[in-house]
Amino acid sequence: MNSRRWEEVLALFDQARELEPTERIAFVREATGEDRELAEEVRSLLEADDSAARFLDKPLFELAPDEPRTLLAEGSRRLGAYLLDRPLGQGGMGAVWLASRADGSYQGKVAIKLLHRDINTSNLVARFESERQILAGLQHPHIARLLDGGATEEGRPYLVMEFVDGDPIDTYCQTHDLSLRDRLELFRKVCGAVQFAHQNLVVHRDLKASNILVNRDGEPKLLDFGVAKLLAPEGWIGGGGATAAAMTGTGMAPMTLSVASPEQLRNQPVTTATDVHALGLLLFRLLTGQPAFTIEGQSTEEIISTICEREPPLPSTLLAPGTSSRRLVEGDLDTIVRKALRKKPTRRFVSAQGLSEDLERHLLGLPVRSRPDTFGYxxxxxxxxxxxxxxxxxxxxxxxxxxxxxxxxxxxxxxxxxxxxxxxxxxxxxxxxxxxxxxxxxxxxxxxxxxxxxxxxxxxxxxxxxxxxxxxxxxxxxxxxxxxxxxxxxxxxxxxxxxxxxxxxxxxxxxxxxxxxxxxxxxxxxxxxxxxxxxxxxxxxxxxxxxREQLERSLVGLSAVLARQGRHEEAVTQSSRALDLARSLFGPRHRRVEESLNSLAVLQYSQxxxxxxxxxxxxxxxxxxxxxxxxxxxxxxxxxxxxxxxxxxxxxxxxxxxxxxxxxxxxxxxxxxxxxxxxxxxxxxxxxxxxxxxDEAEALALQALAVRRDTYEEGHSQIGETLDLLGLIRYQRHDVRGAYDLHAEALAILLPALGEEHEFVAVARHNLSRAAIALERYTEGEKLLRQSIVGFRAAYGDEHPQLAFALNSLGVLLRKQERFAQAEEVYREVLRLRERSLGSDHVATAVVRNNIAVVLQLTGKPSEAEVLLRQALPVFERTFGSTHRNVGTCLKTMAQILSDQERYTEAEETILRALPILQDNYPEAHGKRLGAQVLKAEILHGLGRTEQARELLNQTLRMARAHGRTKEEAKAQEALRNLG
Amino acid sequence: MNPSQDAHEITRLLDAWGDGNRWALDELMPLVAAELRRLAKNYMLRERPSHTLEPTALVNELYLRLVGRRDMNWKDRAHFFAFSATTMRRILVDHARGKRTSKRGDGIQWLPLDEAMDQPQEMDLIALDDALKTLEAMRARQVRIIELRCFTGLKMQEIAELLEISLATANREWASARAWLYRELNMRERG
Incomplete structure (x- = not known):
């Protein structure tokens, strides 16, 4: 579009915009006549205008917001009794203006700090009154006086201070190219002023170069004494520093982050030592021309951690090596700055005066009192x-x-x-x-x-x-x-x-x-x-x-590697030797003895x-x-x-x-x-x-796996161990497929890493076999299982509980395949092993009893089964808690046994306890739940409540069909037929 | 030249300018631009919402050194603001282009200063810049208004005064330019 055409569009757009929205279209049509294109242009622009209300309504970048500009156009320059002259600068708290008394009662110029609106200073004026006495007493040649304070008509607070015509101290030193000695003398005057304020119980809290101006006579003047405290939120006064949130949030910052002390950032009491820290930072800057901490570009959190935790460099190290200025700063001045900047307030100079005096001693060539950090420190x-x-x-x-x-x-x-x-x-x-x-x-x-x-x-x-x-x-x-x-x-x-x-x-x-x-x-x-x-x-x-000490070390190592290879007996022998040696060498209470005991414990466990x-x-x-x-x-x-x-x-x-x-x-x-x-x-x-x-188990295992995968070579046995554990967890979560994969991966790592004979390989095979069996790959499962049993016998001998565990799994498999006689035989061996190694009350022993009971029930020996199960149940309840799925399963078996013996009342009571537990622990169509429902129906039938039983069976049948549970479906159908 | 030398030079030129040497302003501008660039770079490196106000304070400091220290005549002030607006526009757009080349197709997400926390406003600065270039040929004054509004944050009244037009005119020009830009950017998006 050329500019002429655009002007046409604009003219129509402007006119249309003046009209009510309903009249616009008609107007545009009329005004454009035959020029359809123009009409469309204006129309779409009007449409855009409707949607653009919030478009570009905020500046993308704002230069100089607020005060200086509002006064750009000649507005009121009157503020209370003062006439604003010109802006002096812009600080974190607001703009500073040069002003004078409007009524001429005070001849000198004043500086007025006009604070941001968002500074919460509702009671600033009241507080100012209470502080006034103290601040008025702060008459020192190097301190600019706070004269007055108030609020504008819009409620915007301001402070009136003595005007100092000068440059910030760091700029001054640079532009006047002050010698080191002059800088130190100037700095000592600052210390004197700070000391004076401290004696008057005023802490500055925000000392920094821009608050210390040096006038034409070369005299420093400290600005804003008492201001930080005055402006601080109530809770801040008399102790705590501002929290990070208070500093970085919408509120004002009562301090400048870059010159804050660790205690201010940590919300700890602010004392005179806080100002000493600030003086240390200032001295650092005057000596080096650079800040002690580089915080540019850091987030608030990073700044806080920098200031609270990092040691600043020694000033001299920032100066060019080999120069005289570096040599002059090295040693004493480095030490003095370090002392002023210590993180712990009590480790700094006791006072600004102390700092000043040490500088004086340095200037006089006397040994300074500050000691460099000792090596130990x-x-x-x-x-x-x-x-x-x-x-x-x-x-x-x-x-x-x-x-x-x-x-x-x-x-x-x-x-x-x-x-x-x-x-x-x-x-x-x-x-x-x-x-x-x-x-x-x-x-x-x-x-x-x-x-x-x-x-x-x-x-x-x-x-x-x-x-x-x-x-x-x-x-x-x-x-x-x-x-x-x-x-x-x-x-x-x-x-x-x-x-x-x-x-x-x-x-x-x-x-x-x-x-x-x-x-x-x-x-x-x-x-x-x-x-x-x-x-x-x-x-x-x-x-x-x-x-012999060296021998002991060597034996400990040897036993460890033997143990890793699964050669436990040899390992225990070497380990016991090492323990005896350690005891005789070092006495019973020695680190080496403890280490030996620890190794021995590992080996004993492995055995x-x-x-x-x-x-x-x-x-x-x-x-x-x-x-x-x-x-x-x-x-x-x-x-x-x-x-x-x-x-x-x-x-x-x-x-x-x-x-x-x-x-x-x-x-x-x-x-x-x-x-x-x-x-x-x-x-x-x-x-x-x-x-x-x-959940927690899986999370922990995954964390462990991540670290192990990160740290160890691929194929390291510890990765395999954790994979195996994760497989077990997945299995518990009924994710049999996932469990199978994890165990398979674990075995693939463990077998080459540890060798055929190793116990972990046997364990992994055992676990994999369990998943295989659950996936109904019985042949593969049985093969793995029998391999693992061989492995366990080889690794542990016949008496080991792990062997019993594997045999137990074999029993489960045989039972599943309805090879009941073989299953019972295996189980009986397991029970013997468990009673011997773990005792009669152990949960693992109870599991075997439970399993034998199941086989006995299936082979029509309910009374024998009942005896075993009644021993197992209380152990389960005690160990797992009364709502654990194992308890539910056990109760279900018990109900079956009672039903088999036609003790229906007891059976019903038992199945009613089992069902809610199974519901809580298994998904809706799980075989265990469906099976339990069929059982309940049978019991109901036994109790003569046939219709109830029928209803339940039909419901179960539907569920079994819907989920393709053929086994349970057949069961339910058979039970229905039995109802007659 | 390093920043501190720059700062020193800026101070010197300001003094010269204050003493009535008009040429000083012309020499000043490139230095100020460099300084602004440096500050803006710091600003944008952070790109944290909680920090959006900080660089404005920094830029303001510079601004105050320019505007606040000496009386500035009307022409110089207009000059200064126009210059600042154009400079900021260029800095921001350069930055956005830099970002785009490093992260293809990913327009800069610019956070409006006041509402950084809750209302991120996505602004395709490059598209905006392109549109402004088109508008420049159609009506340069509208571009000045947009720039002053968007890249220095001046109020309409101030813009009107600087451009020596009435407030009503400024508002009208603003409204049509904004509508045009809006349509332009949205059409681009759709296209």
Whole structure:
């Protein structure tokens, strides 16, 4: 459209728009005559206009909202008794105007702070009155006075202050190119003013460069004293700081985030130390020209965490290296700034004066009172900032490096050793210093990054001293192992071994330590044969020698790898040896004893000696608690061990408590991705899935799986274990197909990873067989099951409860295939095994009784069945709770048995208890529910209520047909025929 | 030139301008544009609703340094606002184009300042910019009004004064331009 045409359109559009909407169309038609195109153009524009009411009604970008512009057009410039002159600036709270008294009663210029409307200051004026006395008393040459306060006619609050014609202190220093000494002198004047205010019980709370102007005479003036407090919401006064919400929400910010102190951000009491912190930030800026914290582009949460947690860099490090300005700031001034900026208010200077005095001492060349952080203080803080697990790794890193140095002192020429010690120390110190944020590109290194840095440097740093390099590599490798970063540990340990191999003089201990670390690596990677070989090498090196401690270490490792291979007896032998050694070497209350006990417990568990395992775990746990306190990996570890044993013993409540406690401990210790947490989650999931808490169990198992998949190589047995567990959970959720797939995947991992003989393989086969059987693939199921039974016998011997479990499953299968005699025989063997290993009251024993009862019922021996079932039922109720599906199923069987014996009244009572439980636990058309309904009908018939029975059977028949339940359909039809 | 040097230079030019050196304003503008760009970049990097007000405060600071410090004559003020509006438009559109090239077909979602929390308003800045270019050929004054309204947030009264037209005229021009843009953008969407 050209502009001429557009003008035509516009003219018509404007006129039409003046009209009532109903008249517009007619007008346009008339006005455009023959020009249809023009009419359409105007019409569609009018239509667009109707819809466009909210289009572009808000600016996309707003320059200078509010006050300066409203006064752009000559409006009223009068504000109370003041005449506004011109705007001075725009701050977080509102615009500042230069003004003078309208009545001429006060000659000087004033600055008026016109606050945003949304500042909730309903009682600002009243509050101003109450503060007035104090603020009026604040007469100091370096403090701008607060003169007056009020509200505009629209209720907009304003504050009147002495006008200072000057530049912000940082700009001033820069534009006047002040020397360091001048800057410090100027800063000390600021301190003096702050100190004066503090003595008058006024805390500034929002000290920053823009609030400190330097006038033409070079004198600083502090603005806004008392303002932050005046403007603070009621609750804020006299203590608490503003919450993050209050600062970032629609309300005003009573402070500026970038200069806020940690206590303000944390809603803790604001004291004079808050101003000291602000002074520290200011000093930082004056020394470096840069802010102490880089918060640009960060979200509020990030800013808060930066200010509350990160250490600012040392000022000198922001200055160009080698320059005199850097040298002048290094040392004292760095230390002073650090002290003013400490996170904890009580660790800062006691007062602004204290800060000022230390600067004075520095200017006079006297030693300053502030002490640089000692190594210990620094290290301690570094450790505290990180969660225990990682911090422990860091501590281990430090202590092992020092240990390495000591080791070398012992075995090498004194001067050479001295050199080594120095080198190790320097390496260590360098590393710690690289934890300084300024070296790490303005942010703090995590221990992990620190370690990565160490790992990188170790390849080059000691290149001319293979022995030292190897021990450093060993150390770092071990720390990686403790952080589950096996991939990073591997190359370091491998290299350490290569370095040491050609050096005959190197201590055997060091060499074997590398061997054992490598063995552990192999163990964790699932390469058990290699691991065993390495551990045996280490055992052989110390067998019969004096270094019994080394022997003990080696034995512990060996037993662990034997256990992993399923060679439990050998493992227990080695483990017991290690335990005895540990006791004789270190006494009964020692970490090593605790570790040995723990290993032994694991082995006992694997052997099926659950009570013994629980005992060992308890001993280890007690020892760990007394040695380390609650929050320690060993405590969590032993709790896990105990829980496993208790689970196997049927004491699930005790087990659950222990696992949850372990999880709490580990969550405090480690990051979420740690394999120990995954292990505990796996165990807890395994426990919960037995109960009715499948959701939590599945969630935990999935979390564990994710971590394990992330951490371990594909095909690692632990991934297989969790997959297997998930399969069990899916099975419990009636997702048999899903369960089958998961178990199949688990088996596909576990079989190659662990070998044919391994117990886990047997377990996975067993579970897969169960799913196969549920899918009615009986042949496949029976084959898997019989394989698993062979596996269990091989792994555990005849007495093991797991064998009984598998035999029980075989019994179930045989029973399903109506091979009742064989089934009963298998069950009877299971019952014998269970009574022996678990006792008569154990739930697993009760399950077998239940199963035998079912077979007996089916083979027409209801009275024998009843005896067994009456023993089982109370155990189920006690163990699972009275509404558990197992109880429902058991009651149904009981009703059947009673019905078989024509004891219909008892039978009815029993089936009425069973039905609601089954309803709650199974889907509508589940075979168990339909079967129970058929049974109920039969009982009703037995009681002579035939019509009721018929109705129920017809209903059941319909349901069975609708869901293709042929078996139940046949049953119902037969029952209907029996009704006659 | 780094930002602090820029700031220094801006201060110097402002002083010169305040002393009556008209040329200073011309030199000032590119620097201010750079400064605005820098601020706007910060602004848009964040793109968090809770932060939408912060950069306006920053831009305002700059604005106040320009407008507030010295008396500004009418012509200069109009000049300044027109300049600011065009600059902001370009910055925002550049940003939107940058985003579009990195994320194909994904128009910038611009949040109106006041209602950032509850009423995100989707605005295809590139389409808007294209439409404005078309409108420029038809009636440049309408584009100035849209720019001043949308990219500096001036009120209609202020726009009228700056453009030296009556408020009624400004309102009329605004209404027709807005309707045309609305139709244009919606047709584009449909097409």
């Amino acid at each position: 620094r290290w301690g803080k570094f450790v505290r900032r990180h969660r225990w697990g990682v911090a422990a790794a860091a501590t281990a890193l430090a202590s092992l490096l020092l240990f390495t140095a000591l080791l070398l002192v012992q075995q090498r020429r004194v001067d050479g050793a001295r050199r080594s010690t120095d080198e190790v120390n320097r390496f260590l110190t360098d590393l710690l210093y690289s934890a300084d944020p300024h070296i790490a590109k303005g942010r703090e290194l995590t221990v992990r990054e620190l370690l990565d840095a160490a790992a990188l440097r170790v390849w080059s740093d000691f290149a001319d001293q293979p022995e030292l390099q190897a021990s450093a590599m060993l150390t770092i490798g071990k720390v990686y192992q403790s952080l589950s970063e096996f991939e990073k540990a591997g190359p370091l340990l491998q290299r350490a071994q290569e370095l040491l191999a050609p050096l005959p003089w190197v201590d055997q201990r060091l060499k074997m330590e590398v061997v054992r670390a490598l063995a552990k690596q192999k163990l964790l990677a699932g390469e058990y044969e290699l691991a065993e070989q390495l551990y045996r090498q280490s055992v052989a090196a110390f067998e019969g020698g004096k270094e 099926g000696a659950y009570s013994e395992a629980a005992d060992s775990s308890q001993q280890a746990l007690d020892l760990a608690l007394s040695l380390h306190g609650e929050i320690h990996p060993s405590v969590a570890n032993n709790l896990n061990g105990m829980a496993r044993a208790k689970t196997a013993l049927g004491e699930s409540e005790v087990a659950e408590k222990a696992l949850r406690r372990a999880l709490r401990i580990q969550e405090q210790l480690y990051e979420d991705s740690h394999t120990d947490i995954a292990a505990t989650r796996h165990n807890l999931a395994a426990l919960l899935f037995e109960g009715t808490r499948l």
